[in-house]
Amino acid sequence: MAGPLHFDLVSPERLLISEEVAQVVVPGVEGYFTVLADHAPFMTIMKPGVVEITGIGGDVRRIFVRGGFADVSGSALTVLAEYAVRVEELNAEMIAKQVRDAEEDLVDFGEDHVRRAAAEKHLNDLRDVQRWIIPA
The missing domain is CATH 1.20.5 (Single alpha-helices involved in coiled-coils or other helix-helix interfaces)
Structure with missing residues:
Protein backbone atom coordinates (compact mmCIF):
# COMPACT_ATOMS: atom_id res chain seq x y z
CA MET A 1 0.00 0.00 0.00
CA ALA A 2 1.20 3.51 -0.81
CA GLY A 3 2.31 5.71 2.05
CA PRO A 4 0.69 9.00 2.97
CA LEU A 5 0.29 11.83 0.49
CA HIS A 6 0.77 15.42 1.61
CA PHE A 7 -2.28 17.42 0.52
CA ASP A 8 -2.76 21.20 0.49
CA LEU A 9 -6.03 22.81 -0.58
CA VAL A 10 -5.74 26.58 -0.98
CA SER A 11 -8.39 29.13 -1.92
CA PRO A 12 -7.85 32.87 -2.38
CA GLU A 13 -9.23 33.41 1.13
CA ARG A 14 -7.22 30.83 3.08
CA LEU A 15 -5.44 27.52 3.40
CA LEU A 16 -8.30 25.04 3.94
CA ILE A 17 -6.35 21.79 4.35
CA SER A 18 -2.69 20.93 4.86
CA GLU A 19 -2.15 17.37 6.05
CA GLU A 20 -1.14 13.81 5.26
CA VAL A 21 -3.96 11.82 3.58
CA ALA A 22 -4.48 8.40 2.00
CA GLN A 23 -5.86 9.66 -1.34
CA VAL A 24 -7.63 12.55 -3.06
CA VAL A 25 -10.11 12.47 -5.96
CA VAL A 26 -9.96 15.65 -8.07
CA PRO A 27 -12.35 17.02 -10.75
CA GLY A 28 -9.95 17.52 -13.67
CA VAL A 29 -11.11 19.09 -16.92
CA GLU A 30 -10.77 15.72 -18.63
CA GLY A 31 -12.53 13.85 -15.83
CA TYR A 32 -12.08 12.94 -12.20
CA PHE A 33 -8.73 11.41 -11.21
CA THR A 34 -7.39 9.86 -8.00
CA VAL A 35 -4.02 10.79 -6.51
CA LEU A 36 -2.09 8.55 -4.11
CA ALA A 37 1.49 8.85 -2.86
CA ASP A 38 4.12 8.23 -5.56
CA HIS A 39 1.80 9.42 -8.35
CA ALA A 40 3.49 10.58 -11.54
CA PRO A 41 3.97 14.36 -11.52
CA PHE A 42 1.64 16.53 -13.60
CA MET A 43 -0.39 19.72 -13.47
CA THR A 44 -3.94 20.18 -14.70
CA ILE A 45 -6.85 22.58 -14.71
CA MET A 46 -9.85 21.65 -12.59
CA LYS A 47 -13.50 22.04 -13.48
CA PRO A 48 -16.25 22.81 -10.97
CA GLY A 49 -16.88 19.71 -8.90
CA VAL A 50 -16.09 17.96 -5.66
CA VAL A 51 -12.65 17.16 -4.27
CA GLU A 52 -12.97 14.02 -2.14
CA ILE A 53 -10.28 13.57 0.51
CA THR A 54 -9.77 10.20 2.22
CA GLY A 55 -7.82 10.55 5.43
CA ILE A 56 -5.26 8.10 6.77
CA GLY A 57 -7.94 6.63 9.06
CA GLY A 58 -10.45 6.24 6.22
CA ASP A 59 -12.57 9.32 7.00
CA VAL A 60 -13.88 11.06 3.87
CA ARG A 61 -14.38 14.80 3.41
CA ARG A 62 -15.86 16.52 0.37
CA ILE A 63 -15.03 20.06 -0.78
CA PHE A 64 -16.83 21.80 -3.66
CA VAL A 65 -14.41 23.74 -5.89
CA ARG A 66 -15.23 26.10 -8.72
CA GLY A 67 -12.20 25.43 -10.86
CA GLY A 68 -8.51 26.11 -10.33
CA PHE A 69 -5.34 24.05 -10.72
CA ALA A 70 -4.06 20.76 -9.33
CA ASP A 71 -0.30 20.21 -9.07
CA VAL A 72 0.76 16.61 -8.44
CA SER A 73 4.28 15.59 -7.42
CA GLY A 74 5.44 12.19 -6.24
CA SER A 75 4.72 12.87 -2.59
CA ALA A 76 2.31 15.81 -2.63
CA LEU A 77 -0.81 17.28 -4.20
CA THR A 78 -1.57 20.98 -4.13
CA VAL A 79 -5.00 22.20 -5.21
CA LEU A 80 -5.28 25.93 -5.90
CA ALA A 81 -9.03 26.50 -6.07
CA GLU A 82 -10.74 29.62 -7.44
CA TYR A 83 -13.43 29.05 -4.81
CA ALA A 84 -13.81 26.28 -2.24
CA VAL A 85 -16.43 25.38 0.35
CA ARG A 86 -17.19 22.21 2.30
CA VAL A 87 -20.07 20.32 0.67
CA GLU A 88 -22.03 20.32 3.93
CA GLU A 89 -21.98 24.14 3.87
Whole structure:
Protein backbone atom coordinates (compact mmCIF):
# COMPACT_ATOMS: atom_id res chain seq x y z
CA MET A 1 0.00 0.00 0.00
CA ALA A 2 1.20 3.51 -0.81
CA GLY A 3 2.31 5.71 2.05
CA PRO A 4 0.69 9.00 2.97
CA LEU A 5 0.29 11.83 0.49
CA HIS A 6 0.77 15.42 1.61
CA PHE A 7 -2.28 17.42 0.52
CA ASP A 8 -2.76 21.20 0.49
CA LEU A 9 -6.03 22.81 -0.58
CA VAL A 10 -5.74 26.58 -0.98
CA SER A 11 -8.39 29.13 -1.92
CA PRO A 12 -7.85 32.87 -2.38
CA GLU A 13 -9.23 33.41 1.13
CA ARG A 14 -7.22 30.83 3.08
CA LEU A 15 -5.44 27.52 3.40
CA LEU A 16 -8.30 25.04 3.94
CA ILE A 17 -6.35 21.79 4.35
CA SER A 18 -2.69 20.93 4.86
CA GLU A 19 -2.15 17.37 6.05
CA GLU A 20 -1.14 13.81 5.26
CA VAL A 21 -3.96 11.82 3.58
CA ALA A 22 -4.48 8.40 2.00
CA GLN A 23 -5.86 9.66 -1.34
CA VAL A 24 -7.63 12.55 -3.06
CA VAL A 25 -10.11 12.47 -5.96
CA VAL A 26 -9.96 15.65 -8.07
CA PRO A 27 -12.35 17.02 -10.75
CA GLY A 28 -9.95 17.52 -13.67
CA VAL A 29 -11.11 19.09 -16.92
CA GLU A 30 -10.77 15.72 -18.63
CA GLY A 31 -12.53 13.85 -15.83
CA TYR A 32 -12.08 12.94 -12.20
CA PHE A 33 -8.73 11.41 -11.21
CA THR A 34 -7.39 9.86 -8.00
CA VAL A 35 -4.02 10.79 -6.51
CA LEU A 36 -2.09 8.55 -4.11
CA ALA A 37 1.49 8.85 -2.86
CA ASP A 38 4.12 8.23 -5.56
CA HIS A 39 1.80 9.42 -8.35
CA ALA A 40 3.49 10.58 -11.54
CA PRO A 41 3.97 14.36 -11.52
CA PHE A 42 1.64 16.53 -13.60
CA MET A 43 -0.39 19.72 -13.47
CA THR A 44 -3.94 20.18 -14.70
CA ILE A 45 -6.85 22.58 -14.71
CA MET A 46 -9.85 21.65 -12.59
CA LYS A 47 -13.50 22.04 -13.48
CA PRO A 48 -16.25 22.81 -10.97
CA GLY A 49 -16.88 19.71 -8.90
CA VAL A 50 -16.09 17.96 -5.66
CA VAL A 51 -12.65 17.16 -4.27
CA GLU A 52 -12.97 14.02 -2.14
CA ILE A 53 -10.28 13.57 0.51
CA THR A 54 -9.77 10.20 2.22
CA GLY A 55 -7.82 10.55 5.43
CA ILE A 56 -5.26 8.10 6.77
CA GLY A 57 -7.94 6.63 9.06
CA GLY A 58 -10.45 6.24 6.22
CA ASP A 59 -12.57 9.32 7.00
CA VAL A 60 -13.88 11.06 3.87
CA ARG A 61 -14.38 14.80 3.41
CA ARG A 62 -15.86 16.52 0.37
CA ILE A 63 -15.03 20.06 -0.78
CA PHE A 64 -16.83 21.80 -3.66
CA VAL A 65 -14.41 23.74 -5.89
CA ARG A 66 -15.23 26.10 -8.72
CA GLY A 67 -12.20 25.43 -10.86
CA GLY A 68 -8.51 26.11 -10.33
CA PHE A 69 -5.34 24.05 -10.72
CA ALA A 70 -4.06 20.76 -9.33
CA ASP A 71 -0.30 20.21 -9.07
CA VAL A 72 0.76 16.61 -8.44
CA SER A 73 4.28 15.59 -7.42
CA GLY A 74 5.44 12.19 -6.24
CA SER A 75 4.72 12.87 -2.59
CA ALA A 76 2.31 15.81 -2.63
CA LEU A 77 -0.81 17.28 -4.20
CA THR A 78 -1.57 20.98 -4.13
CA VAL A 79 -5.00 22.20 -5.21
CA LEU A 80 -5.28 25.93 -5.90
CA ALA A 81 -9.03 26.50 -6.07
CA GLU A 82 -10.74 29.62 -7.44
CA TYR A 83 -13.43 29.05 -4.81
CA ALA A 84 -13.81 26.28 -2.24
CA VAL A 85 -16.43 25.38 0.35
CA ARG A 86 -17.19 22.21 2.30
CA VAL A 87 -20.07 20.32 0.67
CA GLU A 88 -22.03 20.32 3.93
CA GLU A 89 -21.98 24.14 3.87
CA LEU A 90 -23.52 24.30 0.38
CA ASN A 91 -27.13 25.12 -0.18
CA ALA A 92 -29.32 25.45 -3.24
CA GLU A 93 -29.09 29.26 -3.25
CA MET A 94 -25.26 29.26 -3.22
CA ILE A 95 -25.12 27.01 -6.28
CA ALA A 96 -27.95 28.96 -7.97
CA LYS A 97 -25.94 32.17 -7.48
CA GLN A 98 -22.88 30.55 -9.07
CA VAL A 99 -25.06 29.55 -12.06
CA ARG A 100 -26.52 33.09 -12.35
CA ASP A 101 -23.01 34.60 -12.26
CA ALA A 102 -21.88 32.22 -15.01
CA GLU A 103 -24.97 33.10 -17.10
CA GLU A 104 -24.10 36.81 -16.74
CA ASP A 105 -20.52 36.10 -17.84
CA LEU A 106 -21.87 34.34 -20.91
CA VAL A 107 -23.90 37.42 -21.89
CA ASP A 108 -20.95 39.74 -21.18
CA PHE A 109 -18.70 37.90 -23.66
CA GLY A 110 -21.09 38.61 -26.55
CA GLU A 111 -19.30 37.95 -29.85
CA ASP A 112 -15.97 36.87 -28.30
CA HIS A 113 -16.36 33.24 -29.40
CA VAL A 114 -13.32 31.89 -27.55
CA ARG A 115 -14.28 33.39 -24.19
CA ARG A 116 -17.93 32.57 -24.82
CA ALA A 117 -17.13 28.88 -25.44
CA ALA A 118 -15.15 28.71 -22.19
CA ALA A 119 -18.01 30.44 -20.34
CA GLU A 120 -20.55 27.98 -21.77
CA LYS A 121 -18.42 25.04 -20.62
CA HIS A 122 -18.08 26.58 -17.15
CA LEU A 123 -21.86 27.16 -16.96
CA ASN A 124 -22.57 23.56 -18.02
CA ASP A 125 -20.13 22.25 -15.39
CA LEU A 126 -21.89 24.32 -12.71
CA ARG A 127 -25.30 23.05 -13.82
CA ASP A 128 -24.00 19.49 -13.52
CA VAL A 129 -22.79 20.21 -10.00
CA GLN A 130 -26.16 21.80 -9.21
CA ARG A 131 -27.92 18.60 -10.31
CA TRP A 132 -25.87 16.14 -8.27
CA ILE A 133 -24.95 18.13 -5.15
CA ILE A 134 -28.31 19.73 -4.40
CA PRO A 135 -31.18 17.22 -4.09
CA ALA A 136 -34.29 17.99 -6.13
